[in-house]
Amino acid sequence: MASVDSTGSSVSRRLRSGDLLHAGLAVALLLGPWSVGGLVVSTGRVSSIEAMNGSTVLLPCTYSSCIGIKNLYFNWQFNDNGTKYKLCDAVIPDDGEVPWVHVYQDRVEFVGSSESNNISILLWNITFEDEGEYTCFARNPKEKGHNHSAIFTLIVVDQMKEVDNTLTVIIVSVLGGVIGLVIIVMGIKALVIHFQLKDD
Known part of the structure; x- marks a missing residue:
């Protein structure tokens, strides 16, 4: 007990x-x-973009780490119906050091900067075959082998959709008309009061 x-x-x-x-x-x-x-990898607030065939697209990716980095490895991969193709990769030796980036695909350009923790790439002259998921991957050896990634989806279209602004134009016109009418009524009222006070 x-x-x-x-x-x-x-x-x-x-x-x-x-x-x-x-x-x-x-x-x-x-x-x-x-x-x-721990390391955080992000493609920003928007995780997908719609772009025209033949245009150039920025695929954004940034990283951050409160414990700092040492020999941070990163790469970009394109998922083509389950088959992944490496677009580029590099190792950032330390915070702020410029990496030597290996680019494996035509029409890909690394435009990031280790000074701003940016590992973004440009895709030049995109085609419909470029549509799909792009993975920004990073590994910080300081974290004992933890992997981090963020996915960005590219949608390629023949032409951009035209936004129908008819409703917006109607609402703005009505509001403008109402505000104009109120101003005219207030002006007439002020004039009437002014003449009444003058007569008195």
Whole structure:
């Protein structure tokens, strides 16, 4: 039978909860720096773009890390119906150092800058075959082999859709007319009041 202290709570129960607390703290201390300061890869707020056949498209990608980077490896890949083709890759030795980028496909240009944590690329003269998913991948050895990626979807169209602004034009016209009418009524009212005060 477990011993009981003066408050009536079980000592063995308190010991078990204390052990759990210590174990939880140890796990938090071990995993904390990796979960808080880990590498983050992002293609920005918009994860897809619609572009015209024959145009040039920017595929955006940035990275950030609270613990810093050392020999950060990154690449861009194109997913062509399940087959992945590497477009470019490089290693950034340290924060702010310029990487030597290897480009593997025609019409691909690296336009990023390690000073701004930017690893974006340009796709020149796109065709319908370029439509699909592009993956921006990065691995920071400081994180013990954790991989990070972000996906950007490119949609290629023959011509851009025309936006129908008819409703917007009607709303703006009505609002403008109402505001103009109010101004005219206020002006007439001010004139009437002015002449009435003059007569008095």
